[in-house]
Amino acid sequence: MNYVKQTIQPHGRIAIRNQVKLLLRAATALGEKWFCSRPSEIWLEECPCGLIYFTDERANPESSAPRYYKRTLTLLTEVLQYEDTDRENSIDDYLDSRAYEIEAVLMFDKQLGLKNLVSDCRLIQTQAVGIPDTSGEKQVAAVRLTWEIDYTMEDYGLISLDEFLRFTNKIESVQPAGANINSTTTIRTS
Numbered sequence: 802m803n804y805v806k807q808t809i810q811p812h813g814r815i816a817i818r819n820q821v822k823l824l825l826r827a828a829t830a831l832g833e834k835w836f837c838s839r840p841s842e843i844w845l846e847e848c849p850c851g852l853i854y855f856t857d858e859r860a861n862p863e864s865s866a867p868r869y870y871k872r873t874l875t876l877l878t879e880v881l882q883y884e885d886t887d888r889e890n891s892i893d894d895y896l897d898s899r900a901y902e903i904e905a906v907l908m909f910d911k912q913l914g915l916k917n918l919v920s921d922c923r924l925i926q927t928q929a930v931g932i933p934d935t936s937g938e939k940q941v942a943a944v945r946l947t948w949e950i951d952y953t954m955e956d957y958g959l960i961s962l963d964e965f966l967r968f969t970n971k972i973e974s975v976q977p978a979g980a981n982i983n984s985t986t987t988i989r990t991s
Contacts, residue, residue, distance in 0.1 A: 812954075813872065813874075813918055813952050814855060814874060816918060817874060817876065817915065817918070817919065818837045818838065818853055818854075818855070818876070819837065820913050820914060821853050821876065824906050824914070825851060825878065825903060825906055825907075828902065829851070829902040829903060829906065831849060831850060831851045831880065831899065834847070834849065834850040834851060836850065836851070836853070837852075837854065838854045839852060843881055845883055848881050848882050849881060849899070850881055851879065851880045851881075851899070851903075852878070852879045853876070853877070853878055854876070854877055855874055855875060855876045856875045856877060857875050858872055858874045858875065859872065859873045860872045869953050869954065870953065870954050871951065871952075871953050872951070872952055873949050874949070874950045874951075874952065875947060875949060876947075876948045876949075876950055877945055877946065877947055877948070878903050878907075878945070878948065879930075879943050879944070879946070880896055880899040880900070880943060880944050881932065881941065881942075881943045882895050882899075882941070882942060883939040883940065883942075884939055884940040884941075884942075885939070892940060896929070896942060896943070899944065900944045900946060903946055904924060907948065908922075908924065911923070913950070915952075918952050919950060919952045920951045920952060920953065921949075921950070921951040922948055922950045922951075923948065923949050924946060925947050925948065925949050926945075926946070926947040927944065927947075928944070928946075929942065929943075929944055929945075930942065930944070930945055
């Protein structure tokens with residue numbers, strides 16, 4: 802028996818993170834310096850820069866047929882900067898200006914341009930974060946904006962036939978000469 806690992810369309814979180822990055826890169830002063838789920842450290846020379854990541858997600862199945870999952874994603878947008886001038890409040894002013902830009906972009910369209918996926922995006926918290934600089938040369942700080950994004954996904958068992966066929970691979974078994982056996986196995990995995 803032959804097995805094929807099947808991939809399905811990207812998860813809603815992937816689409817949301819990538820859309821937020823696209824929107825922020827296009828409409829904020831940080832431009833291309835926005836990173837999604839960056840696993841490596843940020844170096845002082847890279848500042849100012851922005852991070853986009855999620856911390857948790859709640860899912861509530863709808864008690865209807867077919868079943869849909871209403872999800873609430875907690876997404877964070879964070880801007881890091883170091884103090885590069887002696888002007889009083891310069892780092893706070895810089896971070897608050899970037900926070901204003903982020904809010905303007907993400908509040909402009911509560912569906913984030915993903916009307917078939919996202920139903921609402923709302924700011925729930927803004928937090929100032931002090932970051933210790935091990936070199937002791939500069940003051941480093943960040944502003945973290947926490948967003949709740951509501952979206953809905955179908956139960957995985959309810960994907961349409963066209964969608965299923967788009968992500969299904971088939972392998973035909975080799976048949977002995979003269980045999981009339983059709984043995985096709987398709988296995989669906991996450």
